[in-house]
Amino acid sequence: MDSEAYSTELSRQHKAFSPSRVWAIAGNTFTQLVRMKVFYFLLIFSALIIGANLLFLSFTFEQELKILKDVSFGAMSLFASIFAIVGTALLIPKDMEDRTLYTILTKPVPRFEYLLGKLMGILLLIGVSILLMSLLFFTVLYIRQHGILAEKIASLPRHASETDIESFRESIFSRGLQPELLLGVIAVFLKAAVAAGVALFVSTFASSTLFTIIVSLVVYFIGHAQSLALDYYFTQGELHSAGQRFLAGLVGVVFPNFQLFNVTDGLTAGEVIPASLMARLVGLTAFYLTIYSLVSWMVFAKKEL
Amino acid sequence: MADSSTPAVQIEGLTKVFRLPLRKEKVVAIDNLSLQVGAGEVYGLIGPNGSGKSTTMKVLLGLISPNAGRASIFGLDSGDTASRGSVGFLPENPYFYKYLTGSETLAFYGKLCGLSRKEIRSRSDELLEMVDLTGARNRRLGGYSKGMLQRIGLAQALVGDPRLVVLDEPTAGVDPSGSRKIRDLVLELKRRGITVILSSHLLEQVQEVCDEVGIIFNGRLVREGKLNDLVAIEDQTEIVLQNATPQLLDGIAGLVEREDCAQLLSCGHPRTTLERLFLQEINEESKTGGQDT
Numbered sequence: 159m160d161s162e163a164y165s166t167e168l169s170r171q172h173k174a175f176s177p178s179r180v181w182a183i184a185g186n187t188f189t190q191l192v193r194m195k196v197f198y199f200l201l202i203f204s205a206l207i208i209g210a211n212l213l214f215l216s217f218t219f220e221q222e223l224k225i226l227k228d229v230s231f232g233a234m235s236l237f238a239s240i241f242a243i244v245g246t247a248l249l250i251p252k253d254m255e256d257r258t259l260y261t262i263l264t265k266p267v268p269r270f271e272y273l274l275g276k277l278m279g280i281l282l283l284i285g286v287s288i289l290l291m292s293l294l295f296f297t298v299l300y301i302r303q304h305g306i307l308a309e310k311i312a313s314l315p316r317h318a319s320e321t322d323i324e325s326f327r328e329s330i331f332s333r334g335l336q337p338e339l340l341l342g343v344i345a346v347f348l349k350a351a352v353a354a355g356v357a358l359f360v361s362t363f364a365s366s367t368l369f370t371i372i373v374s375l376v377v378y379f380i381g382h383a384q385s386l387a388l389d390y391y392f393t394q395g396e397l398h399s400a401g402q403r404f405l406a407g408l409v410g411v412v413f414p415n416f417q418l419f420n421v422t423d424g425l426t427a428g429e430v431i432p433a434s435l436m437a438r439l440v441g442l443t444a445f446y447l448t449i450y451s452l453v454s455w456m457v458f459a460k461k462e463l
Numbered sequence: 464m465a466d467s468s469t470p471a472v473q474i475e476g477l478t479k480v481f482r483l484p485l486r487k488e489k490v491v492a493i494d495n496l497s498l499q500v501g502a503g504e505v506y507g508l509i510g511p512n513g514s515g516k517s518t519t520m521k522v523l524l525g526l527i528s529p530n531a532g533r534a535s536i537f538g539l540d541s542g543d544t545a546s547r548g549s550v551g552f553l554p555e556n557p558y559f560y561k562y563l564t565g566s567e568t569l570a571f572y573g574k575l576c577g578l579s580r581k582e583i584r585s586r587s588d589e590l591l592e593m594v595d596l597t598g599a600r601n602r603r604l605g606g607y608s609k610g611m612l613q614r615i616g617l618a619q620a621l622v623g624d625p626r627l628v629v630l631d632e633p634t635a636g637v638d639p640s641g642s643r644k645i646r647d648l649v650l651e652l653k654r655r656g657i658t659v660i661l662s663s664h665l666l667e668q669v670q671e672v673c674d675e676v677g678i679i680f681n682g683r684l685v686r687e688g689k690l691n692d693l694v695a696i697e698d699q700t701e702i703v704l705q706n707a708t709p710q711l712l713d714g715i716a717g718l719v720e721r722e723d724c725a726q727l728l729s730c731g732h733p734r735t736t737l738e739r740l741f742l743q744e745i746n747e748e749s750k751t752g753g754q755d756t
Contacts, residue, residue, distance in 0.1 A: 182574035189567075190560055256557070257557050258559060258560065261554065261559070266575070
């Protein structure tokens with residue numbers, strides 16, 4: 159084939175966007191992180207929830223189950239967010255330091271596909287780890303609620319009626335493994351996904367993994383505190399000028415409001431999470447991921463490698 | 464639009480200036496550089512550290528954009544992602560994903576090049592055989608030696624069946640026998656008609672494999688041309704004799720003396736290179752049970 163026909167054929171064959179290339183990068187990212195033995199954290203998670211179970215045996219069953227759920231959701235949220243930030247920070251800066259990035263971007267891979275693949279890979283890892291943690295959590299909760307019921311039945315007088323037992327069962331199980339807990343699991347995933355989006359953006363201009371982790375953690379903490387600060391200032395009427403209000407609004411857009419995702423506290427206390435709130439969280443996550451991905455791409459597309 | 468005589472690489476008036484962060488100073492990495500590499504040629508880009516070789520390669524591969532000028536690969540602008548469909552690149556001192564095996568590494572890069580599973584399998588087999596890593600295909604790259612990493616790097620560069628291969632210091636940090644293997648692979652690429660651009664500090668190796676050479680200094684191409692034209696000393700002739708007697712040598716010297724226009728400059732035993740001596744010793748040792756490097 160002569161050069162003219164060859165270059166024409168190359169242009170014709172090249173796809174501006176290829177899901178299979180994105181999936182190849184995502185799969186590779188997931189494999190890389192899994193082989194770094196990140197799932198060893200599950201041992202710590204197991205120890206935490208089993209420890210929480212054993213430490214509070216002298217409490218009432220309501221308190222015991224609530225503590226178990228609080229500790230489990232707290233640990234899930236912490237681990238998922240750490241994974242999101244540290245895992246993402248390990249990817250792009252390391253690829254740049256090791257020059258592995260050169261070998262990928264000198265293949266017919268547009269830069270946004272690379273970013274998208276990395277983000278999908280980390281989301282896959284977060285999803286799988288939350289799934290495994292949820293399975294552990296739900297198993298322990300299931301075992302514990304049946305254990306508590308058995309203890310209660312054993313402590314009842316012999317003439318206790320079936321109605322009494324049923325009443326206990328309902329009372330215990332309503333505070334135990336309920337389908338609503340899945341909403342909490344989803345909220346934990348959405349929060350971690352936004353944290354991954356933040357870390358992805360930071361890593362596109364960061365010079366090192368450490369810098370990415372530190373800046374992302376700062377954004378993460380500001381994201382938790384910003385709503386409180388803004389609420390305080392707005393309700394106190396401290397923001398008088400338009401400039402101050404614009405600045406406050408900008409902070410609200412730039413730093414994701416992570417506090418909104420903390421629905422698990424209410425959930426473990428028995429509150430009902432309305433569908434509208436979950437829809438809002440999903441929408442917010444999509445909004446932040448889109449914004450952060452686009453800004454990441456704009457920075458990364460011009461980056462001199 | 465390209466025509467049938469389109470060169471593999473065309474660089475015209477390329478200039479790249481880096482601004483130093485937080486300073487007003489600028490560093491001119493490439494200064495109005497132009498060069499052309501014909502299809503099927505092996506082109507050696509040589510120059511001291513910091514002369515602009517790697518920057519030129521990065522512009523060519525679309526990793527950085529020039530301030531002025533343009534670079535194209537088979538007629539396609541190097542900023543166009545499609546141009547990379549015809550390129551394989553091995554960066555200097557590369558690190559690949561050390562948690563992947565040799566086969567998985569090639570499969571990953573094959574997918575990026577849009578190869579099907581079947582194509583990946585057959586291409587991987589062929590390339591691992593070519594770079595002599597079939598026996599190590601299921602080992603993770605974390606356990607590979609430097610020479611093996613360079614060779615898997617070369618294999619990943621070739622996985623998309625490119626028509627242009629860019630090698631940045633492919634033998635840096637590799638021992639002489641590993642370096643020789645890479646040199647042989649470059650010659651194999653040349654035999655297959657693949658265009659190669661090679662940057663190296665090992666000038667002897669560049670001389671062994673390259674058809675054409677460009678010498679780059681301070682971002683400028685100071686000399687360029689066919690290797691044989693550049694290194695030939697036009698007014699000298701070399702005669703190498705086997706088993707020549709002292710009488711024969713005296714006779715030749717006498718003949719030269721009688722000619723007014725010619726002069727005998729030196730006469731003695733040619734020396735082997737240290738590299739050849741090293742390889743000869745290593746080969747003899749390996750016959751008695753050496754191991755892969």
